[in-house]
Amino acid sequence: MVFSSIIFLCYFLPIFLLCYTLISRRYKNSLILLASVFFYAWGAPKFIFVILGTTAIDFYIVRFMNVSAGKAKRIALLCLSLSINLGLLFYFKYSNFFVENINHVLSGIGYKNITWTKLILPIGISFYTFETLTYVIDVYRGIHKPLKNFWDYQLYIILFPKLIAGPIIRYHDFAGQIYDHIEHETAELKLRGLYRFFIGLGKKVLIANVVGAAADAIFAIPNNELGTATAWLGAISYAFQIYFDFSGYSDMAIGLGMMMGFRFPENFNNPYTATSITDFWRRWHITLGAWMREYLYIPLGGNRVKHKWRLYFNLWFVFLASGLWHGAAWGFVIWGAYHGIFLVIERLFLLKWLTRIGKASFIYSFVVVVIGWVFFKIEHLHASLQYLHTMFSWHQDISNWLPTNEFWSMLSIAAFFSFCTLSPLIVKLQAKVYHLDYTLRRHYTMFTISVLLFILTAGYITLSTFNPFIYFRF
Amino acid sequence: MKARKILFFIFLGLLLLPLLNQHLKFIDSGEIYGIARTPNTTFSWAKWWDGSYREEKERYINDSIGFRQDFVRITNQVDFSLFGKINAGWIKRTPDNYLYYDGYLRAQCGADYAGDGYPYEILEKLKFLQDTFQKQGKLLVVIYAPSKANYFSDNLPPLPECKTQGKTNLQNYIRIGDSLGINQIDLNSWYLTFRNKKTDHLIFSKQGIHWTLYGALFATDSIIRYTENKMHIRMPHPQWSEIEYSYTARRTDDDAGKMLNLLIPIKEKFSYPAIHYCDDTTLTKPKTIYIGDSFIWTLIFDGILNHANTNGQYWYYFKDVFLTNYDEGPVAQIKDYKWPDEVKKADCIYIMHTPPNVTSLGNGFIEQAYAYYHPQ
Numbered sequence: 001m002v003f004s005s006i007i008f009l010c011y012f013l014p015i016f017l018l019c020y021t022l023i024s025r026r027y028k029n030s031l032i033l034l035a036s037v038f039f040y041a042w043g044a045p046k047f048i049f050v051i052l053g054t055t056a057i058d059f060y061i062v063r064f065m066n067v068s069a070g071k072a073k074r075i076a077l078l079c080l081s082l083s084i085n086l087g088l089l090f091y092f093k094y095s096n097f098f099v100e101n102i103n104h105v106l107s108g109i110g111y112k113n114i115t116w117t118k119l120i121l122p123i124g125i126s127f128y129t130f131e132t133l134t135y136v137i138d139v140y141r142g143i144h145k146p147l148k149n150f151w152d153y154q155l156y157i158i159l160f161p162k163l164i165a166g167p168i169i170r171y172h173d174f175a176g177q178i179y180d181h182i183e184h185e186t187a188e189l190k191l192r193g194l195y196r197f198f199i200g201l202g203k204k205v206l207i208a209n210v211v212g213a214a215a216d217a218i219f220a221i222p223n224n225e226l227g228t229a230t231a232w233l234g235a236i237s238y239a240f241q242i243y244f245d246f247s248g249y250s251d252m253a254i255g256l257g258m259m260m261g262f263r264f265p266e267n268f269n270n271p272y273t274a275t276s277i278t279d280f281w282r283r284w285h286i287t288l289g290a291w292m293r294e295y296l297y298i299p300l301g302g303n304r305v306k307h308k309w310r311l312y313f314n315l316w317f318v319f320l321a322s323g324l325w326h327g328a329a330w331g332f333v334i335w336g337a338y339h340g341i342f343l344v345i346e347r348l349f350l351l352k353w354l355t356r357i358g359k360a361s362f363i364y365s366f367v368v369v370v371i372g373w374v375f376f377k378i379e380h381l382h383a384s385l386q387y388l389h390t391m392f393s394w395h396q397d398i399s400n401w402l403p404t405n406e407f408w409s410m411l412s413i414a415a416f417f418s419f420c421t422l423s424p425l426i427v428k429l430q431a432k433v434y435h436l437d438y439t440l441r442r443h444y445t446m447f448t449i450s451v452l453l454f455i456l457t458a459g460y461i462t463l464s465t466f467n468p469f470i471y472f473r474f
Numbered sequence: 475m476k477a478r479k480i481l482f483f484i485f486l487g488l489l490l491l492p493l494l495n496q497h498l499k500f501i502d503s504g505e506i507y508g509i510a511r512t513p514n515t516t517f518s519w520a521k522w523w524d525g526s527y528r529e530e531k532e533r534y535i536n537d538s539i540g541f542r543q544d545f546v547r548i549t550n551q552v553d554f555s556l557f558g559k560i561n562a563g564w565i566k567r568t569p570d571n572y573l574y575y576d577g578y579l580r581a582q583c584g585a586d587y588a589g590d591g592y593p594y595e596i597l598e599k600l601k602f603l604q605d606t607f608q609k610q611g612k613l614l615v616v617i618y619a620p621s622k623a624n625y626f627s628d629n630l631p632p633l634p635e636c637k638t639q640g641k642t643n644l645q646n647y648i649r650i651g652d653s654l655g656i657n658q659i660d661l662n663s664w665y666l667t668f669r670n671k672k673t674d675h676l677i678f679s680k681q682g683i684h685w686t687l688y689g690a691l692f693a694t695d696s697i698i699r700y701t702e703n704k705m706h707i708r709m710p711h712p713q714w715s716e717i718e719y720s721y722t723a724r725r726t727d728d729d730a731g732k733m734l735n736l737l738i739p740i741k742e743k744f745s746y747p748a749i750h751y752c753d754d755t756t757l758t759k760p761k762t763i764y765i766g767d768s769f770i771w772t773l774i775f776d777g778i779l780n781h782a783n784t785n786g787q788y789w790y791y792f793k794d795v796f797l798t799n800y801d802e803g804p805v806a807q808i809k810d811y812k813w814p815d816e817v818k819k820a821d822c823i824y825i826m827h828t829p830p831n832v833t834s835l836g837n838g839f840i841e842q843a844y845a846y847y848h849p850q
Contacts, residue, residue, distance in 0.1 A: 006536045014489035045523050187478035400634035406557035459549030462542050
């Protein structure tokens with residue numbers, strides 16, 4: 001089930017909220033768990049058993065690991081859990097890619113290809129696998145005790161607002177909330193959760209879908225017909241699409257959590273106003289960055305390695321892994337490596353120059369990021385390079401694609417909302433909308449805006465029959 | 475805090491309203507034009523397992539949720555008013571809200587051109603039938619109904635396929651038809667001469683795909699005169715003196731406009747002549763069969779053709795058979811109908827198509843009639 005569907009907006013959400021409001025406190029977590037299982041099973045009936053089965057296995061491995069005395073035994077159980085989780089992730093997500101590349105090599109040297117039935121990717125596997133890893137690692141490290149109740153652990157993993165596309169919530173950030181979220185369930189938080197949800201839905205349906213349709217159309221233009229200006233327009237449109245789509249989804253997830261008293265971490269902080277790529281990664285998919293730092297970069301040595309070359313390698317490697325996490329295609333790997341290279345260059349010398357430029361260096365960051373998105377969108381190296389060649393050499397446009405008034409309007413709105421927080425005034429306004437408690441007057445304003453957003457987004461959703469999120473397939 | 479609780483419950487109530495209205499139907503939001511109802515689905519474990527139940531159920535809920543019609547109209551109005559965008563893929567518009575079916579635009583610029591030699595085979599068969607029927611005292615005529623895109627060719631919305639003007643199927647069919655001596659009426663050219671005369675009345679409405687009743691009356695008169703000339707008979711002509719003006723469209727005058735499903739329909743003044751017919755019994759009313767596309771409907775509404783013909787039949791796309799009481803729906807499907815017998819009884823057979831449909835001239839009638847009258 002996706003949030004931007006009529007079945008979620010008009011069936012699941014209101015029925016769930018009604019039941020959740022009326023049910024006794026004692027049964028609220030059970031209701032959330034049941035709703036989450038239904039939510040996932042609705043969209044992926046075959047994979048609900050995979051996620052339920054793996055969470056059951058993990059729970060008992062971690063419990064056993066926690067009570068084990070010997071270090072060797074604890075390490076063995078840690079490795080077992082990591083192997084199962086990463087093994088399943090590799091199997092479902094990367095085996096197709098792995099076999100394709102092996103077959104490519106085998107064909108090249110004249111050998112017969114491996115016969116392989118392509119696997120379907122379970123929805124959200126990348127997200128919930130990473131959360132499972134935080135559970136086992138946090139318990140291993142002694143940061144937090146394991147959950148006593150199996151169903152509480154299921155709740156942590158399968159919680160429907162964040163199950164499919166994050167935010168990735170580390171176990172130690174969430175453990176206490178399983179029990180205390182009910183205490184935070186105030187009318188204030190519920191309302192702000194509703195507003196946040198509809199702001200996110202508006203970002204996705206009203207902005208991301210429109211600029212995304214243009215991006216899809218432009219990227220589908222044959223290379224010999226594509227002009228330079230149109231190629232740039234396509235890349236910029238995609239940059240806005242992926243931002244508003246993903247940040248919109250995160251807003252919806254955070255909003256839904258707020259309605260139940262959960263406080264999820266922020267996942268985006270105006271990334272296109274970043275003054276460097278280093279800064280960009282503090283603002284884009286923040287929870288993934290936090291995960292990578294805590295569970296990959298620091299174990300590799302982090303900043304405390306002996307040699308600078310080792311630090312730069314670790315940094316680059318972490319971003320290579322980030323790229324691969326996003327998808328099983330060379331385009332994602334190159335995208336990750338591309339960002340890693342810029343991070344290293346900035347560490348070497350570029351950051352000093354950018355600091356002297358000040359806020360205006362957001363232009364540099366935006367251009368670098370837009371170029372990187374070409375690899376992400378196209379997923380294949382050769383085609384990406386062809387597209388980039390069109391962007392950087394003059395080609396006249398002879399395609400049939402024509403921008404519409406709607407496209408220009410939404411592109412302008414997207415650009416405004418992406419860059420407006422360069423102004424400190426807007427940053428203050430944003431804090432009032434997203435983070436601070438509301439006066440009653442502000443509630444009336446946001447209530448009205450949210451109702452209008454509900455009507456508009458429901459209208460646009462009913463005009464289409466299926467409206468998946470861009471990060472859905474991860 | 476109490477105010478916040480109330481606001482939350484109001485919002486929750488708003489979220490529940492569509493679901494409640496879908497099942498309890500306490501508010502009727504009317505119809506959405508041009509969209510077929512999606513049937514509900516039944517649950518089975520097998521369908522749930524393979525994902526088809528989810529797809530079908532979500533589609534059904536999406537299409538039947540309460541207030542869907544209102545959601546659609548609001549969204550369409552926002553798109554139309556703010557961006558000039560139409561959420562009906564095949565309708566294109568000009569800045570002054572002239573609506574076109576994109577097939578007519580493609581036909582007008584020649585984007586659907588079938589090729590120079592394409593019509594020969596069908597038109598040669600048509601010529602054979604024309605000659606065969608003439609020996610039997612029957613008249614076979616091809617009528618090229620007018621295209622709105624042709625009539626307003628100086629004010630058309632842009633179409634990516636129409637960056638340049640090419641040869642058109644209509645011109646090619648008329649040219650070859652002329653060379654073969656086929657009975658044909660080109661209403662497109664005739665309407666253009668009519669356009670030069672200034673009139674307050676609409677031949678084509680802004681928001682209709684088809685000609686207006688006013689436009690169709692002039693075509694009827696032209697068809698009757700042609701028939702009289704060819705068959706040396708005198709037939710009753712529709713007459714009108716008074717014209718009623720209305721901002722409410724009748725019949726197909728706003729068929730494209732309706733498809734936009736707007737909150738605020740496009741405003742337009744329509745002209746409706748009060749038609750009266752001559753009761754002169756000395757005039758001849760031939761038995762006729764009309765075969766063709768939906769432009770014939772306007773000639774059938776209000777009994778226009780019936781007053782000039784006897785036992786008129788309309789074979790819609792040579793698929794469904796309608797008689798004079800067309801409101802009752804088709805009386806038969808052509809495949810089950812003894813149409814050769816009806817052809818034998820008829821005095822006049824008219825094949826009428828608009829430019830996008832000329833490449834399927836007769837919709838199979840010419841080929842099947844040729845096979846009937848020219849067995850190999």
